[in-house]
Amino acid sequence: MPSNPSDVLIVGAGVSGLTTGFRLARQGLRVRIRAEDAPGSTNSAAAGAIWDPIYAEHPRVGVWAARSYKVFSRMTERGFPGVRLVDGIEASRDPMETPEWARLLPGYRECELRELPPGFEHGWHYRAPIIDMPPYLARLEQLVREAGGDFEFGVHLSSLADADAPIVVNCSGAGAHDLVPDPEVTPIRGQLVQIRNHGVTDFFAEHTPELGEMVYLLPQGDTILLGGSAEPGIADPEPDPAVAAAIIERCISIFPWIEQAEVVGHRGGIRPSRPKIRLEHEEADGRHVVHNYGHSGAGVSLSWGCADDVTDLVLGLLGRERKEDGAE
Structure with missing residues (x-):
């Protein structure tokens, strides 16, 4: 001591x-x-x-x-x-009103439907810290x-x-x-897949009402973090290969180019819910x-x-x- x-x-x-x-x-x-x-x-x-x-x-x-x-x-x-401030889009698969907190952020604007990936109905652009x-x-x-x-x-x-x-x-x-x-x-395990970045500068985050199997891409310089997952009750942070494969599959369904990307790492952690x-x-x-x-x-x-x-x-x-x- x-x-x-x-x-x-x-x-x-x-x-x-x-x-x-x-x-x-x-x-x-x-x-x-x-x-x-x-x-x-x-x-x-x-x-x-x-x-x-x-x-x-x-x-x-x-x-x-x-x-x-x-x-x-x-x-x-x-x-x-x-620490960086990054431009990007948050989007929902269902029609919704943009949250009030988002309207107050730098770079905020409503997205046109043509700016959103297939299957998404509403989205907004803003600038967010990514760490x-x-x-x-x-x-x-x-x-x-x-x-x-x-x-x-x-x-x-x-x-x-x-x-x-x-x-x-x-x-x-x-x-x-x-x-x-x-x-x-209660513990909620979350996983990320790290892929090689060949020029992506903006983030994409799926807006969901609660933690779950959403899609997001977070550029971190030479790599991109793909997400995400939420496994309630699991306290072991060790990444699960099956969950990682599902994350990649969900991301490819929206951004097909990811199928050709090199996977360089995996992350697992516990959220304190x-x-x-x-x-x-x-x-x-x-x-x-x-x-x-x-x-x-x-x-x-x-x-x-x-x-x-x-x-x-x-x-x-x-x-x-x-x-x-x-x-x-």
């Missing part, structure tokens, strides 16, 4: 844990992040990570999503590793360290009662099912616990907004006011 005491212990080193740790460390707090896996081995590292906040429930989703969009946009301007997660998480970890935070990896907590800090921030994702314990948290995001403070086992988990498929999209709310809760517990840290 580190000899230096911490003001805050963060459980989890995925995107929520790192973003929250960065915000708290920049406020001058002594932050320690404890996790079983280093950031590059977390479920966050496997995410396709297009900004899309629709697969999460909470009254503040709109606020958190807008805040995160703003931060990602600034990161793009500053050349933050892995290449491995380099993004690596840079976030570095920033936390530079701000004075430290890390413990390879550590398994069986209970939050084992946490040794006056304030614990629970960013354990799907692990919250056992750690809290919280039976409302919950009927409602849990971001709140409670007193448990003689310490303060601030929960930040249950983001379903929108953890990256909401990460900065949620981190700001957690920071305000923690500072309030310490009787401090937020100072502008001048960093994203």
Whole structure:
């Protein structure tokens, strides 16, 4: 164990844990992040990570999503590793009204039917942050360290009662099912197929009312991530070849050129599904616990907004006011 005491212990080193740790460390707090896996081995590292906040429930989703969009946009301007603003189309197979949040985004316009792939009835164009997660998480970890935070990896907590800090921030994702314990948290495995990119610059995302077997193409420089899938109740992130084949088949049915593309990799990860995001403070086992988990498929999209709310809760517990840290 580190000899230096911490003001805050963060459980989890995925995107929520790192973003929250960065915000708290920049406020001058002594932050320690404890996790079983280093950031590059977390479920966050496997995410396709297009900004899309629709697969999460909470009254503040709109606020958190807008805040995160703003931060990602600034990161793009500053050349933050892995972060880009990409133009593209989101489309539905059924007639629908364009969501209000989409109408507010840069580059928004309604699509004409001729712009949509066969079988799609409605779509809209906009500009969205797309994040290449491995380099993004690596840079976030570095920033936390530079701000004075430290890390413990390879550590398994069986209970939050084992946490040794006056304030614990629970960013354990799907692990919250056992750690809290919280039976409302259920795992949903998602998979992506990585193919060689020969010039695609715009994304395509199928709009569905809930996570499922949708189609999306996310350009990541020299490669494209194909999706997607959602397998409720499966907690093993190892990609399933049959699911990967089905993803490719669905994508080929819309974009036939994919049949000739070279497959260069596969990704699998676990989304921490919950009927409602849990971001709140409670007193448990003689310490303060601030929960930040249950983001379903929108953890990256909401990460900065949620981190700001957690920071305000923690500072309030310490009787401090937020100072502008001048960093994203």
